[in-house]
Amino acid sequence: MSDEAGRAGAQTDEERARAYREQVKQLRAVDIASSLMLDLVTIGYQKLGLTLETADLRDLSDARLLIDLLRATLGVVETELDDMQRRDLHSTLAQMQLSFARAVQLAGPPESPAADKPADPPPEEAHATPPPADQPAAQKPAARKTAAKKPAPRKAAAKKPATKKPAQKQRAPREPGEEPPGA
Numbered sequence: 001m002s003d004e005a006g007r008a009g010a011q012t013d014e015e016r017a018r019a020y021r022e023q024v025k026q027l028r029a030v031d032i033a034s035s036l037m038l039d040l041v042t043i044g045y046q047k048l049g050l051t052l053e054t055a056d057l058r059d060l061s062d063a064r065l066l067i068d069l070l071r072a073t074l075g076v077v078e079t080e081l082d083d084m085q086r087r088d089l090h091s092t093l094a095q096m097q098l099s100f101a102r103a104v105q106l107a108g109p110p111e112s113p114a115a116d117k118p119a120d121p122p123p124e125e126a127h128a129t130p131p132p133a134d135q136p137a138a139q140k141p142a143a144r145k146t147a148a149k150k151p152a153p154r155k156a157a158a159k160k161p162a163t164k165k166p167a168q169k170q171r172a173p174r175e176p177g178e179e180p181p182g183a
Contacts (some may be wrong), residue, residue, distance in 0.1 A: 033077040036073060041070060048100060050106075063103065067097060070092075
């Protein structure tokens with residue numbers, strides 16, 4: 001009996017293989033792409049986390065990638081789609097992009113840049129509160145800020161002739177068609 005069961009199993013595998021080949025013959029690549037795009041939309045909206053049910057699934061990095069994949073896939077297969085499918089998918093993509101922007105607003109600023117920005121003010125505050133021995137350290141960041149701002153006036157001074165330092169002469173070239181008061 002075990003030989004008969006093995007033969008029946010082998011026939012079943014052969015039958016499955018034939019059925020699979022027949023399905024592949026009938027399957028079109030655009031059908032696979034359409035199925036993929038549907039999955040991208042479904043998962044993308046969940047990753048946006050805009051509803052109470054999906055808020056814990058929010059991952060804006062994944063959502064952005066899914067939207068980009070949808071855009072790329074649509075760009076590749078849109079010539080194979082009928083007009084209605086093409087319009088629907090473009091509309092869906094636009095809605096997902098708007099929803100992404102809304103999700104970004106709801107989420108607030110990204111954590112990594114926000115973490116960098118608050119890291120700068122605490123050292124300044126720390127330098128402001130210690131005894132006078134730490135004051136030179138507080139002046140160093142101020143000097144750095146001044147140094148960062150100095151190139152702009154140097155460029156401006158380099159662009160303007162030395163004779164145009166008075167305020168009236170500096171204003172005159174900014175207003176088109178007017179002569180300087182002293183000219």
